[in-house]
Amino acid sequence: MSGQDEAERISPTVRLRKVTRRIRQWRSEAGLPLEEVAPRLGWSKSKLGRYETGDTPIGPAEVMAIATVFGIPEEEREHYVGLAFQARQKGWWQRYGASTLASNFAEYVGLESEAGHVREFASDLIPGLLQTENYATDLMNAWIPRASPTVTRERADLRRQRQQRLHDEQPVQLSTVIHESGLRQLVGGTDVMREQLEHLVTMSELPHVTLQVLPFDAGAVPALGAPFIILSFPDQEDPDVPFADYLTGCVYIEDEDEVESYNLNYSALEQAALAPADSAEFITKLAGEL
Template sequence: MRGDEAEAIVQIAKEATKRGWWYSYRDVIPDWFETFVGFEGEASLIQAYQPQVVPGLLQTEDYARAVLGLPWQKLSDVEVDRRVKARLGRRQLLEEERSVSYHVVLSEAALHCQVGSPEVMREQMARLTRAVERRQATVQILPFAAGPLASSYGPFVLLDFPSTEDPPVGYVEHLTGGLLLEDAAAWHARTDRMAQEHSQRRERR
């Protein structure tokens, strides 16, 4: 990465870490995720791939509670409740007048993975439909037939910013935290590849 690009990333990070709506949830939002939420709020284009579950920005309250309440998370009821509220707070990004484009590629597995009760899943599928109908998000489904290339990708988010002088930022989570990746060229290639796979699949139908 060139020096000017690194400097731009640092400046975006400074803007992103200014106090926002999430400040009151700092007790349940780790520092690394607080930085990501700040970046997310500055982005003009958010592209995400999720192979297992519906991404947080599109989750219903009950779906988010089921995900965050999984036993391995080892969270108290109070912590789950606080994290659910923080997750729902992020959704205001899609409802603001400020223009942000949200493009999600979901693996077909994410639609079949049972999270919570059947009623929770029905409500979640309805939420996805409403988000598309209201043009809050573009959602593409990557079918099982797309093969192992797509399924080999883990979840990731790619953020682009309004100014062309600000380089895109990639974000990935792992078991114990998350990483912001400054060299996002490979991530752009991934999103382009998955969009191509989706289009080719539709053409073969």
């Protein structure tokens, strides 16, 4: 992958989260409530609150103003002003329209594009980063309302862009626990599903991909029926972000106690699942039965 391509994968979403987290910390360290800080800036309490949560993207000028009010040293101030500037640049995924990429999932793609480690518990589907084109297309065609051929092609291209990170010079690390029900769900018929299962085995051979199967006989396990993803980032200052979606939207988890709960649950799922080598053998057997 070229240096230019790698630069395009820098995520403005991650930059924005860094900035909003830091301005919240500035106010917390100063021990001042929103209603006391906002008048000093000439803003309403709600405006400052939206900047702190990221509901309204904050710009370099606003970061400069907040840093000045709190007396932040020049070097730190300029660092976060620079991040706010970078956060205004468009990510590679923003070339796709709203019909192809809903705004709530666009944030996920932005975070995933800079994650160093993706951990996913998949209960009834193959994880998106490991889906074949035929499998993914059949899934998309089953959704209601059905997407147009143009949108279907664009979503396929978007998925390929996301999956490319598994083949970069510095690839994302992927760990996944897939429930047996997801492996047996006959999406697209026997040929499509056999191809998909064989692809899983091939991908599991990559040194940065850890694939484990959670078989039916594992019984009751943590998070059963509640699939989720945890995104971890190279910068240790960036906290993990668990993600879960539902029929018409998705949620991001930021509360520290809840994030810890997701991490504990994923670790427990890894313990309950088959070892990677046994999982590859399990999937190979399933493919042979089709």
